[in-house]
Amino acid sequence: MELTHPLTLDDFMSGLVKRNEGQPEFHQAVKEVAETVIPYINKRPELREAQILERLTEPDRVISFRVSWQDDEGHVRVNRGCRVQFNNSIGPYKGGLRFHPTVSESVIKFLGFEQIFKNALTTLPMGGGKGGANFNPKGKSDREIMRFCQAFMTELHRYIGPNTDVPAGDIGVGAREISYLFGMYKRLSNEFTGAITGKGIEFGGSRIRTEATGYGSVYFMQNMLAARRDAVEGKTCVVSGSGNVAQYTTEKLIELGGKVVTLSDSSGFIHDPEGLTHEKLSFVKELKNGKRGRISDYAEEFRATFVEGERPWTVPCDLAFPSATQNEIGSRDATTLIENGAFGVCEGANMPSDLDAIEIFRNSRILFAPGKAANAGGVAVSGLEQSQNAMRLSWSPDEVDSRLKSIMAEIHDQCVEHGRSGDYVDYVKGANLAGFIKVANAMLAYGVT
Ligand code: NDP
Secondary structure (H helix, E strand, O other): OOOOOOOOOOHHHHHHHHHHHOOOHHHHHHHHHHHHHHHHHOOOOOHOOOHHHHOOOOOOEEEEEEEEEEEOOOOOOEEEEEEEEEEOOOOOOEEEEOOOOOHHHHHHHHHHHHHHHHHHHHOOEEEEEEEEOOOOOOOOHHHHHHHHHHHHHHHHHHHOOOOOOOEEEEEOOOHHHHHHHHHHHHHOOOOOOOOOOOOOHHHHOOOOOOHHHHHHHHHHHHHHHHOOOOOOOOOOOOOOOOOHHHHHHHHHHHOOOEEEEEEEEEEEEEOOOOOHHHHHHHOOOOOOOHHOOOOOHEEEEEEEEEEEOOOOOOOOOOOEEOOOOOOOOHHHHHHHHHHOOOOOEEEEOOOOOOOHHHHHHHHHOOEEEOOHHHHHHHHHHHHHHHHHHHHOOOOOOHHHHHHHHHHHOOOOOOOOHHHHHHOEEEEEHHHHHHHHHHHHHHHHHHOOO
């Protein structure tokens, strides 16, 4: 009897919040999806009866573990590691590892939940997972990073494998960390398999994986612009962050004739009205990947402005590419962006816009690409890395790039198919529904598991 009542967002969310107290990031990620899929669920009673949304918001398992390691002075340090294996209905769990002091169960659950839909959108067979540790890599020596990664993997290796769960990088986990992690995994498991992606080219990594998230984000924007017969060329672009995603977003935008005028890090942002060039970007890559310095150094080197403690959303632009971290755009930022003329926002980061900002973007009917669609290029190329490892093959950069382009175009088409209403495309609705339907149908087919 009860099942005939339509499911409401309020009822669903109040249950979810009760079951997951003190996890605001997770609540936020679920609410954004639930809002768009509940009307669909109410039209398909079999989904309601099978409690698909309730099951989909409860991870298969959450693994929490101690990471003990020694710093360079010989002091014993203790951190908390975690892996959330969220849903493997359409493939092995897949998602990155984040090393940052703000990592909590809530943050890893929000990221793992988003990953389910993102991975489904890529068209590749990957489930959703995420992991990390409340470890701060800033200021640590290479040897300390190595010892931490080895201690982390000493525990994590029991739970992962090429057909079980395949981690990758995220904030604070780049090429260096992946190499230490994979080296330890290989040793502990005594096998060389594609159980981690983002590896170096010499030991099973894929071409274009480093570039994939940033390039993919720009390809997604290209698709949105092309649908209204427009292009990146000549557009002023504001990019936040200065890590992996921001660097390769900037690289592709410059290549396509866009003018990137900002970058940021956790200390503030730089504004360069002349726009970045490939040479200036090389300086940033060396600064961030090699010297691990601060973005303020850019301002000194190129006589740009450095604005301490602020984010770049007050700088007028046509297109914005938030590519740093979650909740970096609030309602005031969203309003300012639109008032200053921005008509496209592409989320390179995961959940960079809070729920109020998303509402403002959707209501204003600008082009708004949610992270689970726009930044799916990274995990898509990770999926291609898994395929290459399984076949013991290595594809050329052109081959991988052209597959990345077609995957981003396909994700765009799925968003249009499920998000079109008249001449407006709601990419948030489109991405959520397309990802949800695929996973929900698989769960239904399995019965109650
Ligand atoms: P990096 O660690 O390479 O870079 C992160 C950047 O964001 C740095 O500039 C960092 O500044 C800044 N940042 C991190 N945390 C904060 C914070 N709390 N406040 C302000 N700035 C912050 O990470 P990625 O570029 O890989 O990741 C960026 C985003 O993209 C994340 O949301 C990630 O989940 C998402 N993403 C990444 C993918 C990938 O393939 N790498 C795939 C899909 C999504 P600082 O150096 O000062 O810490």
